[in-house]
Amino acid sequence: MHSAIRLTDVTKRFDGVTAVDRLTLAVPGGSIYGFIGPNGSGKTTTLRMIMHLLLPDEGRIEVLGSADTRAARDRVGYLPEERGLYKKMQVRRLLRYYGRLKGRSIAELDPVIDEWLARLGMAGWGDRKIETLSKGMSQKVQFVAAVVSRPELLILDEPFSGLDPVNAEALKDAVLEVRRHGTTVVFSTHDMATAERMCDRIFMIFKGRKVLDGTLDEIQAEYGFDTVRVRTAAGAAALAGLPAVESVNDYGQQQEVRLTSEPQAFLRQLAARTDVYHFEVTRPSLHDIFVRIARPPQEREGVAAK
Amino acid sequence: MTNKTLIVAASEFNTQTRSKAFMIGLLMMPVFMIVAMGVQKFTRDATDVKDRTFAVVDRTGALFAPLKAAADEWNAGVKAGGTQTAPLFLPRQESFEQGDDQARAALSDRVKRDELFAFVEIPADALDPATASRVQYYSNHPAYRTLPAWVSNTINREIVNLRFRDAAIDRALVSRLTRRVEMSELGLLQRDTSGAIKAAAPVDKVRTTGIPVGMMMILLFSMMSGAPQLLNSVIEEKMSRISEVLIGSITPFELMMGKLLGSMAVSLLLATVYLVGGTAVARHYGYGDSIHLSDMAWLLVFLILASFIFGAIFITIGAACSDLKDAQGMMTPAMILMMLPWMTWFSILNAPESKVSVGLSLFPTATPFLMLLRIMLPPGPPGWQIGLGLVLTTVTSMAAVYAAGKIFRTGLLMQGKAATFGEMWKWVRAD
Numbered sequence: 001m002h003s004a005i006r007l008t009d010v011t012k013r014f015d016g017v018t019a020v021d022r023l024t025l026a027v028p029g030g031s032i033y034g035f036i037g038p039n040g041s042g043k044t045t046t047l048r049m050i051m052h053l054l055l056p057d058e059g060r061i062e063v064l065g066s067a068d069t070r071a072a073r074d075r076v077g078y079l080p081e082e083r084g085l086y087k088k089m090q091v092r093r094l095l096r097y098y099g100r101l102k103g104r105s106i107a108e109l110d111p112v113i114d115e116w117l118a119r120l121g122m123a124g125w126g127d128r129k130i131e132t133l134s135k136g137m138s139q140k141v142q143f144v145a146a147v148v149s150r151p152e153l154l155i156l157d158e159p160f161s162g163l164d165p166v167n168a169e170a171l172k173d174a175v176l177e178v179r180r181h182g183t184t185v186v187f188s189t190h191d192m193a194t195a196e197r198m199c200d201r202i203f204m205i206f207k208g209r210k211v212l213d214g215t216l217d218e219i220q221a222e223y224g225f226d227t228v229r230v231r232t233a234a235g236a237a238a239l240a241g242l243p244a245v246e247s248v249n250d251y252g253q254q255q256e257v258r259l260t261s262e263p264q265a266f267l268r269q270l271a272a273r274t275d276v277y278h279f280e281v282t283r284p285s286l287h288d289i290f291v292r293i294a295r296p297p298q299e300r301e302g303v304a305a306k
Numbered sequence: 307m308t309n310k311t312l313i314v315a316a317s318e319f320n321t322q323t324r325s326k327a328f329m330i331g332l333l334m335m336p337v338f339m340i341v342a343m344g345v346q347k348f349t350r351d352a353t354d355v356k357d358r359t360f361a362v363v364d365r366t367g368a369l370f371a372p373l374k375a376a377a378d379e380w381n382a383g384v385k386a387g388g389t390q391t392a393p394l395f396l397p398r399q400e401s402f403e404q405g406d407d408q409a410r411a412a413l414s415d416r417v418k419r420d421e422l423f424a425f426v427e428i429p430a431d432a433l434d435p436a437t438a439s440r441v442q443y444y445s446n447h448p449a450y451r452t453l454p455a456w457v458s459n460t461i462n463r464e465i466v467n468l469r470f471r472d473a474a475i476d477r478a479l480v481s482r483l484t485r486r487v488e489m490s491e492l493g494l495l496q497r498d499t500s501g502a503i504k505a506a507a508p509v510d511k512v513r514t515t516g517i518p519v520g521m522m523m524i525l526l527f528s529m530m531s532g533a534p535q536l537l538n539s540v541i542e543e544k545m546s547r548i549s550e551v552l553i554g555s556i557t558p559f560e561l562m563m564g565k566l567l568g569s570m571a572v573s574l575l576l577a578t579v580y581l582v583g584g585t586a587v588a589r590h591y592g593y594g595d596s597i598h599l600s601d602m603a604w605l606l607v608f609l610i611l612a613s614f615i616f617g618a619i620f621i622t623i624g625a626a627c628s629d630l631k632d633a634q635g636m637m638t639p640a641m642i643l644m645m646l647p648w649m650t651w652f653s654i655l656n657a658p659e660s661k662v663s664v665g666l667s668l669f670p671t672a673t674p675f676l677m678l679l680r681i682m683l684p685p686g687p688p689g690w691q692i693g694l695g696l697v698l699t700t701v702t703s704m705a706a707v708y709a710a711g712k713i714f715r716t717g718l719l720m721q722g723k724a725a726t727f728g729e730m731w732k733w734v735r736a737d
Contacts, residue, residue: 084547
């Protein structure tokens with residue numbers, strides 16, 4: 001499968017601080033690719049370099065087969081992290097403007113604009129000024145602005161942040177619809193559940209370096225079946241001091257436990273202490289993997305000691 | 307120039323011409339002129355016509371009667387058209403001794419009580435040609451000049467008449483012999499293509515100075531209404547992160563050039579509206595032949611150059627700042643540059659060939675306005691000065707656009723504090 005985006009040993013520094021460090025990455029065409037990572041880890045910088053908003057200090061970036069990322073601009077849609085729209089402009093005029101800057105004619109754009117506004121529940125809103133829209137509506141308009149030119153590659157920086165569940169669902173459906181038409185979608189998110197459900201592949205960047213890259217199965221397999229979910233009469237207190245326990249994530253009614261030894265031996269130890277109502281051997285969730293990587297070392301030690 | 311640049315230019319033009327600021331700019335010059343004319347007319351028509359009653363202490367015993375006669379003549383004159391156009395002067399004769407300060411104080415009190423507007427003392431030796439005495443005019447309205455000027459002129463005219471009479475000289479003869487010969491100011495005679503000589507036309511202030519100044523004002527108002535809007539536009543795009551989306555579709559230089567061209571089109575539209583209106587007014591008053599196509603061509607050339615220079619300056623400020631508060635501090639030098647022609651055009655009008663005028667009209671940011679003025683003031687500057695002005699301004703506009711492009715490219719995606727001049731210089735020098 002061809003790569004929609006290919007990064008090879010890309011490095012970017014700001015005032016001597018390395019924001020992205022020798023990053024190598026290939027985004028398969030037609031896939032939904034999730035960028036995850038803590039704040040300040042280098043996600044937005046990477047996306048901006050792909051968009052040619054920033055230039056890498058070292059390394060090579062190819063977008064849609066072109067090493068000159070500017071050449072592919074008209075085939076790429078972009079939704080930045082912090083949304084911006086002309087407040088005084090009418091919705092249709094704004095969408096036409098953004099679409100025309102991608103090389104589309106008004107005749108091509110108008111049917112697409114109508115189609116997307118209708119799909120997102122905004123039919124008839126074309127003549128409204130942006131300043132009269134709610135935040136959710138504005139974000140939908142911003143999304144339409146990114147897809148109105150029917151791009152081959154769509155880059156979305158935190159597309160779901162700040163949206164209520166209804167609007168988030170509508171936007172999720174819209175992203176899937178875009179992918180159904182063959183568009184490669186790359187989006188960054190802090191919502192691990194969304195990444196797990198939507199992405200074909202997930203990439204995690206931490207302190208500028210790639211720490212995860214693969215399908216959810218591949219990533220979870222890397223971390224093995226070292227996690228159990230338990231519900232007991234004594235709760236989290238029953239886990240204290242058990243030698244097999246490496247860390248505990250306490251959800252109150254249920255605990256997610258990472259083990260250092262075989263699960264059946266742990267079950268026997270636990271059953272000797274308290275009544276066990278639920279015991280499930282599972283893979284670590286993406287959230288758990290994210291936290292394992294991104295949690296500061298002292299906190300990790302603290303958890304292990306619990 | 308790319309198609310995308312033109313799309314940005316069209317959008318900028320549409321946005322600006324739909325804004326309130328544009329409508330204000332469009333109306334600014336005509337409103338300014340109408341208000342100025344209205345104020346003049348109002349001040350002329352709404353003259354204070356309150357009676358000016360004043361006491362006269364005539365120690366010569368010979369001047370009050372002619373002064374009273376002159377006042378009657380004045381009063382008849384101001385009411386001659388049916389509407390009173392000036393106050394009536396009503397002299398009242400009073401008398402007291404030279405050293406009587408009590409009497410002066412009493413008259414002062416009457417002035418304070420508004421019974422009198424002023425009082426005048428004419429010394430006893432006023433008719434003596436060798437006198438060093440002065441006529442004294444007392445009033446608590448020092449800003450009102452009409453009455454003291456009239457009193458002084460009238461008394462002096464009568465004193466001169468009486469002195470001639472005492473010397474047995476015929477005043478009428480003296481007037482006839484000392485009558486001035488007036489001078490007419492003319493332009494030069496012209497030869498047409500057949501060699502026939504065309505008579506010199508009288509100098510007309512409207513034609514020789516009013517229209518050149520009007521053309522310069524059209525350029526100045528067009529620029530003031532267009533270029534500063536770029537700053538708001540760039541800051542809005544920066545603050546709301548629109549620039550990040552735009553730069554994902556278009557290069558920063560294309561975006562900046564689109565904005566410059568859009569702003570230039572706005573200024574051009576304003577200048578056209580003003581020119582059409584101004585020409586119609588000029589034709590109405592018989593000055594239509596004073597506005598030549600070559601003047602309009604110069605206006606266009608200088609408008610393009612000024613648009614690039616000032617547009618680039620305001621774009622630079624917008625790109626370097628993150629909000630309007632930051633921008634206000636940086637705008638001061640730019641506004642001074644823009645106001646320079648406004649502050650200096652009058653001295654150029656008085657002496658267009660002086661070293662100061664030549665120097666100012668060759669200063670690149672002022673050249674578009676002041677050189678246009680000098681070109682339109684006969685006989686106009688020498689060709690080398692126009693050429694040098696054009697070269698300097700073109701080089702400056704290119705440098706301004708180049709530097710703005712570099713600063714725009716870097717500053718557009720920066721947030722937080724405004725860039726310093728040192729940082730901007732670093733961006734300009736960066737590859």
